[in-house]
Amino acid sequence: MRTAARLFWTATLSTLTLIALAGNGFAQAPAAEAAPKTEAAQPVSGESPVKVYVITLRGELGRDVTKTPMTEALKDAKKNKADVLVIKVDTAFSVHQKVMKDFDDRQAGQAFNQLETVRELQTLFTDSIRDDKDWAANTPNGKPRLVMWVNKALGGAAFLPWSSPEIYFTSDGRMGGVGYMEFMFSSGDYAPIMKQLSLRLARAKSLAEKGGHEPKLIEAMTWTSYVLSVNYVGDQPVYVEDASGEDLLTDDGDPKTGHKDAFPDVMRFQGNDVLTLDAAKAFKVKLSKGTANKLEDLCYELDIARNYVEIKGRSDAIFKDWSNKVVKAEEEFQDTVREYRRIEVQGATPAERNKLRTRQMSLLNKAREILKKYKESVNPEALGDPENIDGQIDLLIERIRQQIRLDK
């Protein structure tokens, strides 16, 4: 019913827009399906349009999506006095540039490593905006309405949308890839492993609670043996932690009882050992408030379709620029280290030798500066852990200083 009504209104509005354009003598082809429509909706007379600012998160969480570009993008949204802040999650399913298959739901180990990044990042678009007295949105509390819009939130990014009360999906939207957490530690005693799992699960569930969402869904997404089904009271989901509910979301995944997902089903996103949410499921369990593929559809769902304007902000450029700089920084770091290694300290006099040593120190300091600026994003598997490298550089410089002192 709701979908039918939405389609009717979208169609009606589109028709009205076309008629209005035709009346003005413009001939325009319908917008391509993939390209979001960015023209302003006609403002309601006498009311200023709702300013919608979209931040699209692409690339890898923790590399392309980190605090620096996010802070910059939010500053731009603030400067543009956004009334609605839409954060579209369309990230790569990868960790340290290793790309996973979308259907691979067995990635809790990697995902929970990204959870701390999520815990920190989400404060930027929740608490920091709340506490920023200078935000001037045209809303009752002067703060923008926060909307998470999920297209691809797999791996650690699956935890990102939960701290916002309003979540929407695209029709292809998926959230998951954080399952099989019981198996994330391959060695160790039972109790410490359970402790590690417990704290990670609680920290993820807590983000759901912050946004007012059902934390049991997080457990179902992550813990294989957790059984969750749902009954509907009216249209409200009431969860039961066994298989007795109307809709079985996850079974115990136990191979002994034949519940382990078959691989072909997993590849078709039809498994239920762990929960992967698509648009329909997310809407049914009331995590998602609606499904929208284009911004105008989303604005319809947000009830601002007749009076909004999309702000052409800099957020895309900010994130793209950051990603490019990270790649360049890694290359520059490696070039600098290579150049340092090529220097052979030779010469007839201490002055000649110490000149080369000074050059070595200069290169090491340069490498350290690069690392300092981009350490939140660099790939530790390519360069090493930035904290360790920083310490190693420190020691190398100290050693060179000693050599200079001794070579007199």
Next chain:
Amino acid sequence: MNLARSFKTLMAGLVASCAVLATTPALFSADTVYKKDGTAVEGKIQREETDFVVIIIKDASGKDQTLFLSRTDISRIERDGSLTNPSVVPPKQGTKPAEAPKVDPTKEPAKTEAPKTEPAKPVDSAKKDEPKARSTTSVARVAFLNFGPPSDWQGSAGNMVGTVVNAKGWRDAIPLLEKDKVTDVVVRINSGGGLLMEMEPFNRLYEEQYKTRFRTVAWVESAISCAAMSPWVLEEFYFLPEGNIGACTGWRGNLEAVAGAQLEEVKILMEKASQQAKRDPKIMLAMQIPVALSCNIDDTTGQVTWFQDESGSNIVNREGRILTLTANEAMKYKFGKGIAATKEELMKVMGYSEYEFAGKEAAKFIDENMKSNDTYEKRFQNFYQKYDMAVRAASQIQRLVLPSGTLRK
């Protein structure tokens, strides 16, 4: 799903629906949320936020179920017979109560070095057993001290108890708090734990020095392991909406469990801390070792009776799991005293209508202490290696020095 299962689940669903909509146990204090679609949900409202309401309902078997209802779906709320307009919501996050007096930040000089005043001493033993009771007529002067850097520091400092967060720093902060006539201290916790050896000093410090001087409460973002056990003696735990506490299992090396006498020592310490906090020790035990925890909650008095098994009507922790409570769970089982997203909201749930934010110098001291400890921790290995290098260089220089004191060419 086979037919039999479909029928079974359908019936279960119908029974659950009927139970929720048609019955309200006499002892279950009833709030009713009327929805715009004409249906109603009866239960106990646990939490009200700007965008949603959390309500606990009973399912067919009498067990509690948590429902999240969006404000946009609610037409009205009835609390024990009194109507509430859904548009009247709790204060927006970030809004300040009108009565909150402003504090002049210029009053507090930005000193970061260790205070030169005398270290705090315990008050006399007669007063020791009672937490600080503040005069109800005076305005509370509340200090917020970070036990671990909050997440909005964006990982700029570590959070390890014993290295970054230490009892000495907190002890040194007491004179600064007293100098500023602080009455209440909020211990804002965000830490993944640390060294067990720091736990007892913190327990003693909070019990003997803080609780006797200030109303000292915890406000939890994330209190894991040692970060949960260190302030466990505090009687009042409040939570951020994303708060969590628990996972107190001791381990070393490659996830090797602390066992035997050392484990018993920690358990005994925590039993004492639980007693000092007037809290059932079973809660902490379920956070330390994989034992079950359940409870019954008296519908009339709200009193919670705890069981170290799964016999209670509320299963808090399954056998074989380690307990970490989220904020809502902490509230449901009456471990938490309230949930607050902001300092102002915390003041409300702590019962204050009049208060001043104070103790900025102490807060800054604690923060600087964490930052410098973090730097030292990260650099410790380097310092040692540099020291070793310097010693070797010095010995080489000695060999180069002539008896006259000049360097050999």
